[in-house]
Amino acid sequence: MRISLRRGVVLGREGWPLWAGVAVLVAMPVLAPTPYILHVFIVANIYAVFAASWDILSGYTGQLSLGHALFFGVGAYTAGLLSTLVGTPPLFNLFAGAFMAVLVGLLEGVPCLRLKGPYLGIVTLAFAEIAFSLAFALSSITGGEEGIIGIASLVRGSIYIKYYASLIFMLACTLALYALTRSKLGLILLAIKADDAAAEAAGVDTTRYKLLAFLISAFFGGLAGAYYAHYLNIANPETLAIPLSAAAITMTLVGGMGTIIGPVIGAYVLSLFFDLLPVVAGQVEFLTESRVLVYNVLIVLIVLFMPQGIVGWWRGRQAEPEVSSMRADPSRPQAQA
Amino acid sequence: MTASLFFGLLVSGVLIGGLYALAAIGLSLIMGVMRVVNVAHGALYMLGAFFVYTVTVQWGLPFPIAMVVAVAAVFAVGVVVERLIVRPVRHEEVNVLIITFAAAFVLEELAKFIWNPRYKNIPPYIEGNVSVGALQVDQQRLVAFLVAVVLIGILFALIRHTRTGKAIRMVAQDEEAALLLGIHVERLHMLTFGLGAALAAAAAALLGPLYLVYPAMGWNPLLRSFAIVILGGMGSLEGTIVAGLLMGVIEVMTGYFISDRMTTVATFAVLVLIIFLRPTGLFGHPVEER
Numbered sequence: 001m002r003i004s005l006r007r008g009v010v011l012g013r014e015g016w017p018l019w020a021g022v023a024v025l026v027a028m029p030v031l032a033p034t035p036y037i038l039h040v041f042i043v044a045n046i047y048a049v050f051a052a053s054w055d056i057l058s059g060y061t062g063q064l065s066l067g068h069a070l071f072f073g074v075g076a077y078t079a080g081l082l083s084t085l086v087g088t089p090p091l092f093n094l095f096a097g098a099f100m101a102v103l104v105g106l107l108e109g110v111p112c113l114r115l116k117g118p119y120l121g122i123v124t125l126a127f128a129e130i131a132f133s134l135a136f137a138l139s140s141i142t143g144g145e146e147g148i149i150g151i152a153s154l155v156r157g158s159i160y161i162k163y164y165a166s167l168i169f170m171l172a173c174t175l176a177l178y179a180l181t182r183s184k185l186g187l188i189l190l191a192i193k194a195d196d197a198a199a200e201a202a203g204v205d206t207t208r209y210k211l212l213a214f215l216i217s218a219f220f221g222g223l224a225g226a227y228y229a230h231y232l233n234i235a236n237p238e239t240l241a242i243p244l245s246a247a248a249i250t251m252t253l254v255g256g257m258g259t260i261i262g263p264v265i266g267a268y269v270l271s272l273f274f275d276l277l278p279v280v281a282g283q284v285e286f287l288t289e290s291r292v293l294v295y296n297v298l299i300v301l302i303v304l305f306m307p308q309g310i311v312g313w314w315r316g317r318q319a320e321p322e323v324s325s326m327r328a329d330p331s332r333p334q335a336q337a
Numbered sequence: 338m339t340a341s342l343f344f345g346l347l348v349s350g351v352l353i354g355g356l357y358a359l360a361a362i363g364l365s366l367i368m369g370v371m372r373v374v375n376v377a378h379g380a381l382y383m384l385g386a387f388f389v390y391t392v393t394v395q396w397g398l399p400f401p402i403a404m405v406v407a408v409a410a411v412f413a414v415g416v417v418v419e420r421l422i423v424r425p426v427r428h429e430e431v432n433v434l435i436i437t438f439a440a441a442f443v444l445e446e447l448a449k450f451i452w453n454p455r456y457k458n459i460p461p462y463i464e465g466n467v468s469v470g471a472l473q474v475d476q477q478r479l480v481a482f483l484v485a486v487v488l489i490g491i492l493f494a495l496i497r498h499t500r501t502g503k504a505i506r507m508v509a510q511d512e513e514a515a516l517l518l519g520i521h522v523e524r525l526h527m528l529t530f531g532l533g534a535a536l537a538a539a540a541a542a543l544l545g546p547l548y549l550v551y552p553a554m555g556w557n558p559l560l561r562s563f564a565i566v567i568l569g570g571m572g573s574l575e576g577t578i579v580a581g582l583l584m585g586v587i588e589v590m591t592g593y594f595i596s597d598r599m600t601t602v603a604t605f606a607v608l609v610l611i612i613f614l615r616p617t618g619l620f621g622h623p624v625e626e627r
Contacts, residue, residue, distance in 0.1 A: 058431070062431065064431045064434055064435070066376070066434065066435075066438055108609075111609070111612050111613040115612070117430070118430060118434060119567075119616065121374070121431075121434045122374070122560075122567070122608075123608070123609060123612055125560065126560050126563070126564075126605045126609065127609070129557075129560055129601070129605060130601075130602055130605045133601045134602065137596075137598045137599065242556065243442070246438065246439065246442055249435060253435075292445075292446050293442070293446035293447070293450075295442070296443045296446070297439075299435065299436065299438075299439035300422055300436055300439045300440060303422075303426060303432050303435055303436045303439075304426070304436070307432075
């Protein structure tokens with residue numbers, strides 16, 4: 001994975017396609033005024049935030065989470081329980097969900113992030129499975145397989161209003177994450193990913209910053225989950241399940257790891273591919289059945305052949321001569337002391 | 338609570354624990370020799386169970402044949418997985434985790450297409466109980482345990498006393514030195530990975546009649562195996578065995594004293610606790626930075 005240390009580059013770095021993309025999204029209700037298409041884009045917006053939250057931790061800081069659905073699910077269930085049992089307003093529940101996700105993140109991040117090696121990946125996977133099992137074991141609270149139903153909507157009104165609300169949500173979250181990567185903190189996280197030991201030697205308290213990245217990631221993951229619960233009005237075990245964790249990874253890999261914009265692009269590309277194309281082509285069943293398969297074949301192929309993703313490919317094109325010499329050869333063994 | 342009840346629980350815990358150890362030892366072997374974490378281990382276990390299902394239920398052949406077929410077939414799948422997707426990214430830990438995670442799903446989805454997502458049963462291969470002292474033990478569990486012990490014994494003999502085993506140990510200790518000595522490291526990696534997969538399949542076959550068979554069945558054994566490997570100390574095969582037995586006892590006790598539904602939660606809780614308290618495991622040594 002290539003690491004660029006150029007500082008002070010603003011959002012304009014991806015050039016015109018990014019602005020064109022935002023313009024298309026803003027104009028979407030005019031371009032495609034059908035409720036189904038808008039619904040697909042609303043869900044894509046939520047997934048975009050979720051995938052970006054995975055990217056800040058795993059793509060940007062290099063700390064692999066294999067159970068990211070945990071945060072999404074905790075956010076969704078917290079919002080659902082608050083909404084149905086207490087009746088607190090949805091906007092409050094969004095942040096309550098994110099806050100709970102941060103607490104859970106603290107619980108799993110503190111022991112693991114001190115350790116090197118694959119512990120974090122394994123433990124995140126295990127935590128998500130614990131939560132998944134608990135969602136069934138504590139069915140009197142969580143509603144078991146059916147989940148929590150009848151959660152209040154965040155935005156009432158037409159699908160257009162809901163669409164714009166989700167667009168604002170997505171843009172606000174991803175801009176916040178993007179700004180973060182452009183800050184001094186972003187540079188520190190990048191340094192941790194590039195060389196943990198060197199960052200430590202340079203005086204960075206790597207454990208603290210890893211934990212910080214973990215909590216930021218949990219926050220946005222929980223936020224996305226809570227938003228999801230308040231949009232679809234349900235919170236079910238699927239929001240905690242392993243395929244959702246894999247989906248975040250796929251979206252990010254397709255778009256480009258460690259770019260924040262990549263996961264957003266990936267979320268849209270995959271939603272267009274799996275939710276719109278089959279409907280247009282009348283092949284709904286085939287693609288709903290093979291979705292997980294195709295997602296994961298994509299992960300394998302991208303890791304093997306195009307680890308930089310769409311954004312990385314575009315950046316490479318923009319700066320061909322300079323970058324090609326910088327690009328790390330993925331087949332080359334990493335330097336080991 | 339009487340002593341005989343406690344003893345009974347202990348015995349059934351150890352019996353199931355032997356199979357947990359067998360399921361985990363392949364993962365441990367791959368970690369120790371190749372220094373990669375194979376997240377697809379559970380999916381390979383699942384494939385083993387499906388092959389046994391096909392041979393026993395669909396073809397109507399006896400169980401021992403089914404087990405041999407399953408072990409051989411999953412060995413082959415393991416070799417292919419190593420060659421095609423693990424080897425190219427082997428030096429990047431994060432990529433190995435991601436790609437084997439994805440491979441697990443690919444295998445799981447393929448199983449859905451080849452068989453189908455419905456729950457299946459493998460018929461018991463031996464029925465009846467046998468008395469051990471005052472204790473009634475399910476004969477099948479006893480046989481499964483004994484077969485697991487024999488298989489683990491064979492693995493140890495292979496690693497300790499054959500030339501290939503020596504070479505595998507060499508690769509585990511120092512890959513570059515092994516290369517310099519003319520050992521075909523990549524071929525041994527393929528062999529090790531295949532062997533690890535085959536051991537998972539053997540455990541799945543022996544445990545087959547005890548659990549339902551379905552495409553997503555591999556995730557729990559995977560996480561349990563992780564828990565066992567970490568509990569025993571990464572890279573220590575002996576530690577894996579002790580931790581496997583211990584895990585069996587813990588699960589049986591949890592199931593009896595708390596609730597059947599909490600056994601998985603207990604497994605994962607052990608995993609989290611051990612990482613909290615002693616990440617090097619019971620028998621592990623702090624790994625040097627390499």
